Amino acid sequence: MNNSITKLFGIKYPIIQGGMVWVSGAKLAAAVSEAGGLGLIGAGSMQPELLAQHIKKAISLSKKPIGVNIPLLYEKSQEQIETALALGIKIFFTSAGSPRKFTSFLKSHGAIVVHVTSSPELALKCAQAGVDAIVAEGFEAGGHNGRDEITTMSLIPQVRDIVTIPLIAAGAIAEGRTMAAAFALGADGVQMGTRFLMTKESSAHQNFKECLLLANSHSTKTFMKATTPVRLFINTFAKEIDLIEQNYHGTELTEKLQAHLGKWRAKNGMLLGDLEQGELEIGQAISLIKNIPTVKEVFEKILADYQATLKLLSSSQSF
Numbered sequence: 001m002n003n004s005i006t007k008l009f010g011i012k013y014p015i016i017q018g019g020m021v022w023v024s025g026a027k028l029a030a031a032v033s034e035a036g037g038l039g040l041i042g043a044g045s046m047q048p049e050l051l052a053q054h055i056k057k058a059i060s061l062s063k064k065p066i067g068v069n070i071p072l073l074y075e076k077s078q079e080q081i082e083t084a085l086a087l088g089i090k091i092f093f094t095s096a097g098s099p100r101k102f103t104s105f106l107k108s109h110g111a112i113v114v115h116v117t118s119s120p121e122l123a124l125k126c127a128q129a130g131v132d133a134i135v136a137e138g139f140e141a142g143g144h145n146g147r148d149e150i151t152t153m154s155l156i157p158q159v160r161d162i163v164t165i166p167l168i169a170a171g172a173i174a175e176g177r178t179m180a181a182a183f184a185l186g187a188d189g190v191q192m193g194t195r196f197l198m199t200k201e202s203s204a205h206q207n208f209k210e211c212l213l214l215a216n217s218h219s220t221k222t223f224m225k226a227t228t229p230v231r232l233f234i235n236t237f238a239k240e241i242d243l244i245e246q247n248y249h250g251t252e253l254t255e256k257l258q259a260h261l262g263k264w265r266a267k268n269g270m271l272l273g274d275l276e277q278g279e280l281e282i283g284q285a286i287s288l289i290k291n292i293p294t295v296k297e298v299f300e301k302i303l304a305d306y307q308a309t310l311k312l313l314s315s316s317q318s319f
């Protein structure tokens, strides 16, 4: 495959592993880059010192391009960016904040900048801020997502119609057929989180991965729309959040949510495997995933299924 995304990053396939707090460290990012995609170290859950360790390890595991995802809602994002630049990282995916915040600074340091958006309006702002590419992420996606509930199917063509820079689709893309669908909608690349979480190389706890094998289409929901919307696996903690959301409003709701969230819920859930009281981020695509393969196996399967989908479409279009 050779298109604007493979050229931009110098990779073989336009497949990106989304940055994921507590899940995408050096091992996962390096495995994805080695397989021909673009691996991203998820800096969101890392202090700058830990991020430096992961970057050094990833570089030792793969000589192929590797990037860093910096969610801008954390206070250490500037330090994380400086740490990554100092270690030679040239690809930055920023998210959860304004694309204007660091784009010029990063570009003045010779970096490639991509920003994640969940609406056509923000996509336009990304292009105006001078980013090199956009990730448009639908409401089905795991992790933090848009308040507007715009699905991937609706979002990608809308964004394609208003921006000309390379476009990466995200949200419920976990197979060759959904990858083909994203390209049909106008995307130049795909970013996957949920599928890569369910691999041997991800640092999600084994309890979490195994419990997800039993997930179905009722297993996830977006919570905390009033504060920071996030798609979660529905466990005891998520049900408690649901109850708070039903019973409180306004500033009282915000306070109750903050108090219940406390600290380390996401770490305890995703990294340490507390399936009841931990926060477990995952996307709707989990209902399609019934195995925990290696990253290499994921690439082989997706690429084969993608080709099969194209063949099927070309042989069945005689209306």
Ligand SMILES: Cc1cc2nc3c(=O)[nH]c(=O)nc-3n(C[C@H](O)[C@H](O)[C@H](O)COP(=O)(O)O)c2cc1C
Binding pocket: 017, 018, 019, 020, 021, 023, 042, 043, 044, 045, 069, 071, 094, 095, 096, 116, 137, 140, 141, 142, 143, 144, 170, 171, 172, 173, 174, 191, 192, 193, 194, 195, 197, 270, 281, 282, 283, 284, 285
């Ligand atoms: C466990 C988990 C953690 C995530 N953490 C982040 C993050 O730190 N920064 C970010 O930009 N996106 C984050 N995301 C979103 C992914 O990068 C990706 O865009 C999303 O998972 C794509 O949708 P999918 O889950 O349907 O594949 C996270 C997703 C998951 C599942």
